[in-house]
Amino acid sequence: MKILIIGAGPTGLSAALGLAEKGIICDVVEKRDAPSALSRAVGIMPVTRNHLAPSGVAEAILREGMPIRKFALNRGKKSLLDLDLSATLTPEQSMTALPQNRTESLIAEAAIARGVKIKYGVALTQIETTGQAATVTFADGSRATYDWVIASDGKNSVVRTQLGIPYPGIDLPETWSIADVDVAEGFDSEQIKLWVQGVDGIFILAIPIEHQRMRMASCTEDCMRDVPEKPDVRHIRRTGTFKISVRQAETYRKGRVLLAGDAAHCHSPVGGRGMNLGIDDGFAVARCLAEGTVDSYSADRHAFGEAVIKKTERMRKMLTSQSLFNRTVLNIVTGLVGRAKRAQRMFIRALTTF
Numbered sequence: 001m002k003i004l005i006i007g008a009g010p011t012g013l014s015a016a017l018g019l020a021e022k023g024i025i026c027d028v029v030e031k032r033d034a035p036s037a038l039s040r041a042v043g044i045m046p047v048t049r050n051h052l053a054p055s056g057v058a059e060a061i062l063r064e065g066m067p068i069r070k071f072a073l074n075r076g077k078k079s080l081l082d083l084d085l086s087a088t089l090t091p092e093q094s095m096t097a098l099p100q101n102r103t104e105s106l107i108a109e110a111a112i113a114r115g116v117k118i119k120y121g122v123a124l125t126q127i128e129t130t131g132q133a134a135t136v137t138f139a140d141g142s143r144a145t146y147d148w149v150i151a152s153d154g155k156n157s158v159v160r161t162q163l164g165i166p167y168p169g170i171d172l173p174e175t176w177s178i179a180d181v182d183v184a185e186g187f188d189s190e191q192i193k194l195w196v197q198g199v200d201g202i203f204i205l206a207i208p209i210e211h212q213r214m215r216m217a218s219c220t221e222d223c224m225r226d227v228p229e230k231p232d233v234r235h236i237r238r239t240g241t242f243k244i245s246v247r248q249a250e251t252y253r254k255g256r257v258l259l260a261g262d263a264a265h266c267h268s269p270v271g272g273r274g275m276n277l278g279i280d281d282g283f284a285v286a287r288c289l290a291e292g293t294v295d296s297y298s299a300d301r302h303a304f305g306e307a308v309i310k311k312t313e314r315m316r317k318m319l320t321s322q323s324l325f326n327r328t329v330l331n332i333v334t335g336l337v338g339r340a341k342r343a344q345r346m347f348i349r350a351l352t353t354f
């Protein structure tokens with residue numbers, strides 16, 4: 001079976017690794033000249049690490065990353081929740097914080113060790129598909145035909161556009177921002193801090209990336225300006241703004257082409273599900289191709305993705321809401337989580353599973 005993967009982000013690399021683990025070595029092309037150096041997604045959920053356990057990548061992620069075991073939720077200057085579960089939650093049960101480029105490198109190394117070749121600097125420009133094969137054209141004009149093509153070419157997928165697969169949804173009006181900064185000693189590298197339901201629905205997040213490195217993100221144009229508790233910043237590695245769309249492809253399959261990852265869905269970073277869902281898609285598409293169950297891929301993954309999008313949207317709306325009802329609900333929930341062990345287990349489950 002001849003398979004081509006378009007895009008060496010976390011989704012494409014996971015699909016390549018998943019196929020290689022089942023004895024299928026595919027081609028991977030990536031338009032960037034080299035692996036990405038961007039820290040984008042930070043949180044890796046335990047369920048995602050399960051996929052990466054047989055290859056040893058999960059162990060490497062645990063070794064290199066930071067377990068997130070403390071949670072602080074504030075509304076303005078008022079603390080709603082201050083939870084320290086470092087005594088009860090093992091690193092294996094926790095979300096791990098690691099910059100996305102490191103996660104991608106670890107998955108790529110495992111795929112390469114199993115025989116996968118990733119061709120950098122190769123961009124797909126055109127694709128056609130029938131019920132039996134897919135033919136691709138690259139930027140240099142060369143063409144090739146494959147039994148299957150996995151399109152993991154991200155949110156602005158050329159493949160999805162060329163095949164005319166609708167990507168319905170909405171574009172959120174506000175501009176979001178991120179900052180990746182080095183901070184002074186004393187920074188708690190196991191704690192996520194959130195400021196929610198702020199003035200005008202402001203939501204701000206601060207999550208550790210490494211021992212003295214932190215990611216801030218907000219639904220405003222300048223998270224560093226708007227964060228209520230200023231961190232002791234020693235060096236700014238990167239700041240930026242971005243727009244958020246909430247969209248899902250109408251189908252994940254056309255002929256012999258299968259969409260996966262952001263090419264098939266996108267949503268807000270609230271809840272940190274984007275990369276995790278992409279890795280999950282990658283292993284799912286690999287399993288379907290290797291086990292001959294590809295006919296169920298589109299319907300199954302569409303339903304799963306739809307549920308994840310709904311959950312992240314519920315979280316986003318709750319955390320940016322100013323309605324009295326939502327503020328009251330959050331007061332009650334955080335009050336329960338702060339007091340009851342059972343509620344804490346449910347809270348952790350909600351944070352660390354899809």
Ligand SMILES: Cc1cc2nc3c(=O)[nH]c(=O)nc-3n(C[C@H](O)[C@H](O)[C@H](O)COP(=O)(O)OP(=O)(O)OC[C@H]3O[C@@H](n4cnc5c(N)ncnc54)[C@H](O)[C@@H]3O)c2cc1C
Nearest residue numbers: 007009010011031041042124154261262272273274275276
């Ligand atoms: C600022 C920010 C913060 C985020 N934080 C989180 C988080 O905390 N947790 C989380 O889970 N998610 C997060 N995400 C989302 C996460 O980064 C994405 O969901 C994830 O990268 C999707 O992976 P992917 O492989 O599907 O797509 P991408 O990572 O976009 O990879 C697609 C790859 O395809 C390549 N490509 C594109 N077109 C072509 C072509 N024509 N030919 C060849 N190659 C091509 C691209 O160069 C790229 O390398 C964040 C995103 C952003 C922007």
